[in-house]
Amino acid sequence: MKRLTRSKEKKIAGVCGGISQYINPELDPIIIRAAWLILTLFNPLMLLAYLILALVLPDSSYETA
Numbered sequence: 001m002k003r004l005t006r007s008k009e010k011k012i013a014g015v016c017g018g019i020s021q022y023i024n025p026e027l028d029p030i031i032i033r034a035a036w037l038i039l040t041l042f043n044p045l046m047l048l049a050y051l052i053l054a055l056v057l058p059d060s061s062y063e064t065a
Helices: 015-023 029-042 045-056
Strands: none
Touching: 015 029, 015 045, 029 045
């Protein structure tokens, strides 16, 4: 079962890296980071969503097999 977690491949909190791993493990996190930045420029509430996800999502190192 796939779980959305924060990635070890992180720039700030690992949220975008975790999202890219959840969508497609071969997807480059930079694409998700760029999309998130563009969405944040048009809707500042995306920054709040990022902060909430950073607090709520578990770290990928705590993932159980």
